[in-house]
Amino acid sequence: xxxxxxxxxxxxxxxxxxxxxxxxxxxxxxxxxxxxxxxxxxxxxxxxxxxxxxxxxxxxxxxxxxxxxxxxxxxxxxxxxxxxxxxxxxxxxxxxxxxxxxxxxxxxxxxxxxxxxxxxxxxxxxxxxxxxxxxxxxxxxxxxxxxxxxxxxxxxxxxxxxxxxxxxxxxxxxxxxxxxxxxxxxxxxxxxxxxxxxxxxxxxxxxxxxxxxxxxxxxxxxxxxxxxxxxxxxxxxxxxxxxxxxxxxxxxxxxxxxxxxxxxxxxxxxxxxxxxxxxxxxxxxxxxxxxxxxxxxxxxxxx
Amino acid sequence: xxxxxxxxxxxxxxxxxxxxxxxxxxxxxxxxxxxxxxxxxxxxxxxxxxxxxxxxxxxxxxxxxxxxxxxxxxxxxxxxxxxxxxxxxxxxxxxxxxxxxxxxxxxxxxxxxxxxxxxxxxxxxxxxxxxxxxxxxxxxxxxxxxxxxxxxxxxxxxxxxxxxxxxxxxxxxxxxxxxxxxxxxxxxxxxxxxxxxxxxxxxxxxxxxxxxxxxxxxxxxxxxxxxxxxxxxxxxxxxxxxxxxxxxxxxxxxxxxxxxxxxxxxxxxxxxxxxxxxxxxxxxxxxxxxxxxxxxxxxxxxxxxxxxxxxxxxxxxxxxxxxxxxxxxxxxxxxxxxxxxxxxxxxxxxxxxxxxxxxxxxxxxxxxxxxxxxxxxxxxxxxxxxxxxxxxxxxxxxxxxxxxxxxxxxxxxxxxxxxxxxxxxxxxxxxxxxxxxxxxxxxxxxxxxxxxxxxxxxxxxxxxxxxxxxxxxxxxxxxxxxxxxxx
Numbered sequence: 001x002x003x004x005x006x007x008x009x010x011x012x013x014x015x016x017x018x019x020x021x022x023x024x025x026x027x028x029x030x031x032x033x034x035x036x037x038x039x040x041x042x043x044x045x046x047x048x049x050x051x052x053x054x055x056x057x058x059x060x061x062x063x064x065x066x067x068x069x070x071x072x073x074x075x076x077x078x079x080x081x082x083x084x085x086x087x088x089x090x091x092x093x094x095x096x097x098x099x100x101x102x103x104x105x106x107x108x109x110x111x112x113x114x115x116x117x118x119x120x121x122x123x124x125x126x127x128x129x130x131x132x133x134x135x136x137x138x139x140x141x142x143x144x145x146x147x148x149x150x151x152x153x154x155x156x157x158x159x160x161x162x163x164x165x166x167x168x169x170x171x172x173x174x175x176x177x178x179x180x181x182x183x184x185x186x187x188x189x190x191x192x193x194x195x196x197x198x199x200x201x202x203x204x205x206x207x208x209x210x211x212x213x214x215x216x217x218x219x220x221x222x223x224x225x226x227x228x229x230x231x232x233x234x235x236x237x238x239x240x241x242x243x244x245x246x247x248x249x250x251x252x253x254x255x256x257x258x259x260x261x262x263x264x265x266x267x268x269x270x271x272x273x274x275x276x277x278x279x280x281x282x283x284x285x286x287x288x289x290x291x292x293x294x295x296x297x298x299x300x301x302x303x
Numbered sequence: 304x305x306x307x308x309x310x311x312x313x314x315x316x317x318x319x320x321x322x323x324x325x326x327x328x329x330x331x332x333x334x335x336x337x338x339x340x341x342x343x344x345x346x347x348x349x350x351x352x353x354x355x356x357x358x359x360x361x362x363x364x365x366x367x368x369x370x371x372x373x374x375x376x377x378x379x380x381x382x383x384x385x386x387x388x389x390x391x392x393x394x395x396x397x398x399x400x401x402x403x404x405x406x407x408x409x410x411x412x413x414x415x416x417x418x419x420x421x422x423x424x425x426x427x428x429x430x431x432x433x434x435x436x437x438x439x440x441x442x443x444x445x446x447x448x449x450x451x452x453x454x455x456x457x458x459x460x461x462x463x464x465x466x467x468x469x470x471x472x473x474x475x476x477x478x479x480x481x482x483x484x485x486x487x488x489x490x491x492x493x494x495x496x497x498x499x500x501x502x503x504x505x506x507x508x509x510x511x512x513x514x515x516x517x518x519x520x521x522x523x524x525x526x527x528x529x530x531x532x533x534x535x536x537x538x539x540x541x542x543x544x545x546x547x548x549x550x551x552x553x554x555x556x557x558x559x560x561x562x563x564x565x566x567x568x569x570x571x572x573x574x575x576x577x578x579x580x581x582x583x584x585x586x587x588x589x590x591x592x593x594x595x596x597x598x599x600x601x602x603x604x605x606x607x608x609x610x611x612x613x614x615x616x617x618x619x620x621x622x623x624x625x626x627x628x629x630x631x632x633x634x635x636x637x638x639x640x641x642x643x644x645x646x647x648x649x650x651x652x653x654x655x656x657x658x659x660x661x662x663x664x665x666x667x668x669x670x671x672x673x674x675x676x677x678x679x680x681x682x683x684x685x686x687x688x689x690x691x692x693x694x695x696x697x698x699x700x701x702x703x704x705x706x707x708x709x710x711x712x713x714x715x716x717x718x719x720x721x722x723x724x725x726x727x728x729x730x731x732x733x734x735x736x737x738x739x740x741x742x743x744x745x746x747x748x749x750x751x752x753x754x755x756x757x758x759x760x761x762x763x764x765x766x767x768x769x770x771x772x773x774x775x776x777x778x779x780x781x782x783x784x785x786x787x788x789x790x
Contacts, residue, residue: 044420045375046382071375075426148426178431181424188417194431 033065033243035235038072038082038090040150042204042231043184045071051267052091058263062250065243074148074181077299079103089235093201094228094283095152101277102294104236108276109248111232112269114203119273121203123153123225125161128190129218133197136165143176145186145195149299153201154183156286157225163290184208191218203230207268225286229279248274305530311497315490322486326479333475336468343461349392350457354450356385357415361443364419364436375423382416404453411449415442504531511538520546569614576614580607616745620734623752626674633712633777634664634703636675640682641701648690658690663702668712672780677753684746685716685773691739692720692771705779711759714775722765731763 037056039048049069056067072081072090079100082090092100092108100106113119127133133142147154159170167173178195180186186198187208202224209215233251235244254260255271264271287294363378373381389412392405418439425435504527514522520542524535587600641660689699697719704713723731730736732751737744754761759777766772 041420041424044417045379045423046386046416046420049379049383050386071379071423073375073424075424148424176428176431178427179425180421181426182420184417185421185424188421 035065035067035088035239035243035247036070036086037067037233038070038085038087040072040074040078040090040093040096040148040231041182041185042093042201043182043208045073045182054263055267058254058260059247059250062254062257062260063243063246065246067247074150074179078148078150079299087236088239089233091231092234093151093153093231094280095156095287096150097229097232097234098280098283098287098294099150099297100234101280102297106234106236107244108229108232108234108279109244109274110251110272111230111275112264112267113230113271113273114268115270117270119230120227120279121153121201121230122227123157123199124202124205124221125158125197125199125223126187126190126205126219126221127197128193129220131196134222136162136167139197140173141175142196143178143194144170144174145189145198146177146179147183147186147199148179148181151183151201152228152283152286153225154179154186154199156283156290158199159290160225160286161223187215187219191215226282228282229275232275307500307529308497311493311500315493318489318493322482326482329475329479333472336471340465340468343457343464346392347454347457347461349388350450350454353385353388353392354447354454356381356388357412357443357447357450360385360415360419361440361447364422364439364443367422367436368432378419378423382419386412386416408449408453411442411446415439415446418442504535507531508534508538511535511542515542515545520549569618573611573614573618576607576610580604580611583607613743613745616743616749620745620749620752623749623756624677626677626753626756628672628674628783630670631673631675631678632668632670633673633678633714634666634668636673636678637662637664637682637701637703637714639675640679640686643679644683644686648687657696658693659696659698661698661700663700665703665705668703668705669779669781671712671777672782673757673777674753677756681750681753681775682714682716684750688746689716689718689720689771692718692722697770709776710779712777712779714777715772716775717766717770717772719770722769723763723771725765728763728765732761 039045039052042048049071052069056069059065059067070085070087072078072085072087074096075081078096082100082104089106090096090100092106097106097108101108111119127139133139144158146158149155162170162173170177174197180189180198183200183204186195186200187205189195190198191212191214205215205221233247235247250260251272252274255264284294360378360381363373363381366372367378389405389409392408393402418435422432422435422439425432427435507524507527508531511522511524523539523542527535583600583603587597587604590596592600641662645660686699693699699719700715700717702713702715702717704715705711706713724738727736727738732747734748735744736747751761754775754777757777758780759775761773761775763771763773
């Protein structure tokens with residue numbers, strides 16, 4: 001009797017309770033058209049997916065085009081990864097976009113503007129406060145944590161920074177150079193003494209510092225780059241123009257929509273603004289200074 | 304009784320309410336306990352689910368970097384599922400202590416995600432990659448150990464909670480069964496008591512009625528209360544009245560028999576008396592008698608005359624003559640009687656010192672069917688009584704009044720005499736009651752009989768100012784039909 005009672009109760013609860021908790025609200029019929037959008041890791045990729053999912057859902061609802069997110073890692077060749085995952089677009093960092101634009105012909109639609117009215121970021125180079133490193137010379141023989149080759153803040157900027165400081169061959173200048181794959185990863189590693197010098201986007205650095213007071217207490221920024229456009233949504237060449245327009249319009253207008261404003265607030269932005277090629281001039285300048293031909297840029301595996 | 308019924312209904316309602324409230328509260332409690340138990344099991348399942356999610360991510364991590372590794376998206380998806388399960392835990396728990404533990408769990412899961420993310424995005428030399436992977440695996444194992452610890456702890460708590468809930472449910476079930484079994488019994492008992500309380504006095508009264516019907520007139524109902532008590536009192540009064548009436552009837556019957564016997568006897572005595580009287584008269588005229596003997600004969604004749612008068616009155620009383628109905632004016636009958644009274648008894652009044660007759664006749668008095676001779680006899684009798692009550696003279700007031708509401712005529716005859724002895728006031732209309740030395744005691748009895756034959760009533764009372772008042776009420780009868788109906 002007792003067992004049957006328990007079984008009945010549990011069954012009822014599982015049927016009612018769990019279904020109530022886990023069954024999502026009735027969804028509208030899924031749109032036929034699907035866009036696969038890549039997310040290049042800025043911080044913890046789990047956090048990043050959670051951050052972008054409401055935005056993808058909103059765009060799906062407003063445009064009638066199903067927007068699905070995929071993690072587009074920098075590991076190896078991000079361009080090849082883009083092709084391999086058969087993505088229709090991605091939220092690229094400035095250098096990543098420049099490369100993708102040059103190699104794949106992707107076109108930027110819009111990028112977020114933070115509540116302060118800023119829609120750009122710059123790279124920062126930091127060390128621990130308790131280390132003796134305050135100049136490039138003092139970095140010799142240390143461990144350098146970069147983000148990824150296809151990033152401005154995580155590769156282009158430190159390359160220029162070191163070059164301007166006279167470091168001709170970073171591979172021999174540092175004891176170890178590695179790519180954390182995400183901006184947050186380099187901060188973590190320097191904080192946890194897994195690396196001596198790290199680079200990152202200032203936006204990620206600041207957001208992370210707001211969450212973790214150790215950053216303000218234990219790290220110090222030694223250098224920063226020029227401002228470059230914030231991660232922008234770019235679509236590949238083959239995506240139809242009406243789809244591009246619909247998606248771009250939805251992003252640009254979402255701050256005027258109460259539902260969109262709510263999503264933007266959770267996302268950490270005030271609005272999305274249009275992006276042009278001219279916005280990426282600092283990246284071009286950096287690339288030229290380093291002698292990089294964007295269309296012919298080779299990743300290590302290709303070298 | 305009404306109060307008892309109300310109290311009974313109140314008790315029943317209260318009982319129903321209490322039982323109903325108890326059942327509702329009990330069912331609610333049992334449901335709540337079951338709900339609590341279900342929630343605990345849900346939590347248990349959720350934790351098991353979390354454990355599975357972590358182990359799956361750990362598995363993903365273990366295979367990462369090998370040819371069997373899952374895609375980054377798959378691992379990310381698993382990691383996000385794991386995070387969602389942790390978040391779902393916050394929907395169920397609210398106590399600060401548990402919440403604190405969950406916050407710690409979430410933080411630890413977050414750190415695990417950080418390491419996992421690091422492993423998935425890291426592009427470094429093999430040693431670093433391995434170190435990062437080992438660190439992530441270690442964090443994962445710590446997380447698994449923590450969740451296992453929580454599961455073990457909650458399993459123990461769940462078991463004890465389940466036992467407690469089952470015990471409470473068993474008690475609740477027993478109580479409910481008892482209520483279901485006892486409830487109708489209690490209600491039936493109460494109903495029986497109420498019905499018995501209601502029917503017992505009714506049965507008592509019914510039995511008393513039957514006994515009364517059977518002739519037990521001295522039977523009385525005792526021990527009843529409330530409305531039934533009042534009914535019993537009324538019943539007892541009725542029985543008393545019946546007894547009294549029965550006694551009166553018996554006496555009346557006896558009187559009728561005695562009357563008939565006396566009438567027969569009187570009739571038989573009347574003729575010899577007449578013979579005696581005639582013989583004595585003849586003897587007294589024919590014999591030469593001394594004055595003493597002649598006086599003796601006169602006294603014999605006088606006494607025989609008294610006997611004749613007594614016999615006549617007695618016969619009138621015993622066999623009252625049937626009224627000779629005619630439409631009369633009471634005022635005229637009274638006027639005639641007063642005139643006759645004044646003429647026939649003038650000498651007596653003068654001897655008394657004079658009686659002042661005061662008449663107050665209602666001119667609007669309707670005519671009524673009555674026997675004028677009988678009424679004259681009644682009125683004359685009353686006037687003579689009044690005269691006797693005023694040996695030194697006085698006033699005799701005669702008043703008539705028509706009472707339209709009762710359609711009756713009231714005749715008041717009031718004297719200023721000595722009044723009626725209070726001791727015999729209630730019995731003055733009884734036969735053979737007299738205060739006069741030479742009275743027969745039948746005058747007022749015959750008056751009442753005659754007035755009764757007219758459908759009226761006669762009463763007497765003393766005036767506090769002095770004297771007696773005799774009041775006669777006669778219903779107005781306008782036609783022969785009413786008279787016949789009355790007879």
